[in-house]
Amino acid sequence: MEKIEHTTISTNGINMHVASIGSGPVILFLHGFPDLWYSWRHQLLSFADLGYRAIAPDLRGYGDSDSPPSPESYTILHIVGDLVGLLNSLGVDRVFLVGHDWGAIVAWWLCMIRPDRVKALVNTSVVFNPRNPSVKPVDAFRALFGDDYYICRFQEPGEIEEDFAQMDTKKLINRFFTSRNPSPPCIPKTLGFRGLPDPPALPAWLTEQDVSFYADKFNQKGFTGGLNYYRALNLSWELTAPWAGQQIKVPVKFIVGDLDITYNIPGTKEYIHEGGLKKHVPFLQEVVVMEGVGHFLQQEKPEEVTDHIYGFFKKF
Amino acid sequence: MPPNKKKGEMEGIDHRMVKVNGITMHIAEKGPKEGPLVLLLHGFPDLWYTWRHQIIGLSSLGYRAVAPDLRGYGDTQSPESFSEYTCLNMVGDLVALLDSVAGDRETVFLVGHDWGAIIGWFLCLFRPEKIKGFICLSVPYKPRNPKVKPVEGFKAVFGDDYYICRFQEPGKIEEEIACADPRRVLRNIFTGRKLGPTILPKDNPFGANPNPNSENIELPKWFSEEDLDFYTSKFDKTGFTGGLNYYRAMDLNWELTAPWTGAKIQVPVKFITGDFDMVYTTPGIKEYIHGGGFAADVPNLQEVVVIEDAGHFVNQEKPQEVTAHINDFFKKLQDKDNNKSF
Numbered sequence: 001m002e003k004i005e006h007t008t009i010s011t012n013g014i015n016m017h018v019a020s021i022g023s024g025p026v027i028l029f030l031h032g033f034p035d036l037w038y039s040w041r042h043q044l045l046s047f048a049d050l051g052y053r054a055i056a057p058d059l060r061g062y063g064d065s066d067s068p069p070s071p072e073s074y075t076i077l078h079i080v081g082d083l084v085g086l087l088n089s090l091g092v093d094r095v096f097l098v099g100h101d102w103g104a105i106v107a108w109w110l111c112m113i114r115p116d117r118v119k120a121l122v123n124t125s126v127v128f129n130p131r132n133p134s135v136k137p138v139d140a141f142r143a144l145f146g147d148d149y150y151i152c153r154f155q156e157p158g159e160i161e162e163d164f165a166q167m168d169t170k171k172l173i174n175r176f177f178t179s180r181n182p183s184p185p186c187i188p189k190t191l192g193f194r195g196l197p198d199p200p201a202l203p204a205w206l207t208e209q210d211v212s213f214y215a216d217k218f219n220q221k222g223f224t225g226g227l228n229y230y231r232a233l234n235l236s237w238e239l240t241a242p243w244a245g246q247q248i249k250v251p252v253k254f255i256v257g258d259l260d261i262t263y264n265i266p267g268t269k270e271y272i273h274e275g276g277l278k279k280h281v282p283f284l285q286e287v288v289v290m291e292g293v294g295h296f297l298q299q300e301k302p303e304e305v306t307d308h309i310y311g312f313f314k315k316f
Numbered sequence: 317m318p319p320n321k322k323k324g325e326m327e328g329i330d331h332r333m334v335k336v337n338g339i340t341m342h343i344a345e346k347g348p349k350e351g352p353l354v355l356l357l358h359g360f361p362d363l364w365y366t367w368r369h370q371i372i373g374l375s376s377l378g379y380r381a382v383a384p385d386l387r388g389y390g391d392t393q394s395p396e397s398f399s400e401y402t403c404l405n406m407v408g409d410l411v412a413l414l415d416s417v418a419g420d421r422e423t424v425f426l427v428g429h430d431w432g433a434i435i436g437w438f439l440c441l442f443r444p445e446k447i448k449g450f451i452c453l454s455v456p457y458k459p460r461n462p463k464v465k466p467v468e469g470f471k472a473v474f475g476d477d478y479y480i481c482r483f484q485e486p487g488k489i490e491e492e493i494a495c496a497d498p499r500r501v502l503r504n505i506f507t508g509r510k511l512g513p514t515i516l517p518k519d520n521p522f523g524a525n526p527n528p529n530s531e532n533i534e535l536p537k538w539f540s541e542e543d544l545d546f547y548t549s550k551f552d553k554t555g556f557t558g559g560l561n562y563y564r565a566m567d568l569n570w571e572l573t574a575p576w577t578g579a580k581i582q583v584p585v586k587f588i589t590g591d592f593d594m595v596y597t598t599p600g601i602k603e604y605i606h607g608g609g610f611a612a613d614v615p616n617l618q619e620v621v622v623i624e625d626a627g628h629f630v631n632q633e634k635p636q637e638v639t640a641h642i643n644d645f646f647k648k649l650q651d652k653d654n655n656k657s658f
Binding site (some may be wrong): 114292 | 409575
């Protein structure tokens with residue numbers, strides 16, 4: 001871990017903290033919510049050994065990167081703009097890309113709007129959801145899952161932050177990271193995250209040290225930066241009208257754990273396995289479902305995930 | 317063109333409303349249903365009407381010409397907030413429009429003038445696979461400078477009274493246009509030959525004599541009283557705010573197009589300008605166009621045409637020449653395509 005370099009790069013009007021190691025073809029790793037570059041700690045070390053240059057930023061709003069105050073500064077165009085700026089400043093023309101959770105959404109969109117900058121993508125957990133021209137995303141979630149659906153609960157600036165603040169951050173991190181309940185997370189206002197039962201003991205793949213690392217960073221920074229991605233969902237939808245009907249034209253491998261909440265959203269399994277995803281991602285080459293694995297697959301089964309990623313990128 | 321002939325041909329142009337991207341858009345169209353589709357994009361302060369000669373000319377050559385009133389103009393809806401006038405909104409409208417009118421065609425031909433050229437550049441950046449070829453009138457590509465916002469950049473180079481800077485404050489220039497009389501201002505904009513950069517002094521911005529370079533006060537042959545009436549009536553109805561919102565959204569647009577920093581235009585392009593165009597005669601532009609910069613940013617720039625004795629509205633001033641240039645370019649691209657399939 002000491003061999004991992006930490007630098008700050010100026011990109012797209014923000015300062016971005018980047019963890020990197022190794023030399024060779026560049027792989028860009030994008031974390032999700034509520035996560036950090038640290039999610040990829042195992043992959044960073046492994047890929048350096050495998051002859052790659054592995055790069056994992058703290059995305060805008062997280063960790064040691066800047067957090068502009070307004071949700072309107074967190075559209076998908078802002079985040080992709082940060083990453084294109086990062087690639088430009090590193091002198092990287094085309095990159096290998098790996099995404100997880102919100103990082104997967106960002107990765108889909110980087111491939112959509114700048115396919116010329118991506119050699120191949122291994123995306124995890126979150127499938128590409130084509131833009132519905134008649135319904136904004138938050139409105140769609142509300143209609144499908146109700147007002148207590150976590151994405152709806154995240155909308156009002158300050159509200160969920162207050163709920164989080166009443167919890168021990170370590171417990172909150174534990175709850176987010178180790179949940180194995182596959183049903184859509186709905187948290188009634190009266191209960192809040194603070195009202196949820198205490199999470200069980202830490203699994204083997206997430207140590208006290210890990211949880212402390214996360215808790216420290218989020219205590220320092222707060223959760224607003226990360227929550228702003230959800231608050232910019234509808235605005236991003238408005239601004240991505242130009243890509244209505246467009247496909248993702250980059251070679252893709254998709255990996256998800258069968259206990260992941262996202263895999264268990266009604267309709268998703270059919271979408272993945274019966275051709276829906278392939279229709280929108282015509283160069284989808286492989287789909288892997290990892291048995292008995294939850295949302296944070298790259299931390300739960302690091303060697304397996306590294307092998308899957310390496311096996312794919314090797315081909316290019 | 318004799319008035320009766322012109323009226324008859326104008327009556328051959330179909331008009332309808334199309335629902336696109338959350339707004340209702342008015343389009344003018346003419347030409348065989350299965351002909352290659354040409355999408356014509358007007359600028360500021362303009363309308364579908366700017367393309368009246370090209371619509372008639374191109375349709376008689378077998379193209380299906382489609383010219384919308386863009387968002388904020390004419391008979392198309394004008395959303396309230398300037399933040400809904402970014403190129404992402406515009407291109408969203410046009411992609412939805414193409415979905416509606418292009419039928420089975422996978423690609424279309426594109427023509428853009430003034431702001432329509434700028435939107436054209438973005439359409440080529442965002443959805444290049446939809447565009448077979450782009451004819452750009454007047455406004456060359458301007459790659460995004462990641463360090464300088466556009467309005468600040470213009471202010472630094474041309475000063476506070478540069479027209480783009482003067483257009484920023486909501487309501488202000490609308491007031492000044494109203495004082496100077498919209499009909500007079502429109503006439504000045506369309507027929508003026510003042511060279512760039514376009515400066516609007518705060519005191520008497522449109523001037524007692526708006527055309528210091530013109531010798532007489534008669535309208536030129538290519539722009540009739542009827543034409544001026546048409547524009548005046550449309551802008552009297554809608555006002556200028558819709559069109560001005562494009563300028564007011566420039567900085568926001570810059571923020572949102574960070575992903576295309578350093579991106580080149582890959583679509584085949586032909587560039588046409590009049591030698592008296594205030595854009596062409598703005599310092600720095602000629603050097604960019606002819607000195608290699610333009611070709612470096614647009615590697616598939618195939619032709620640059622400077623039409624003599626023409627101002628900014630070259631498509632209205634020299635309609636047959638411009639139509640011929642358009643047909644020439646698109647025909648070449650079509651032929652190349654046909655040869656490929658053998």
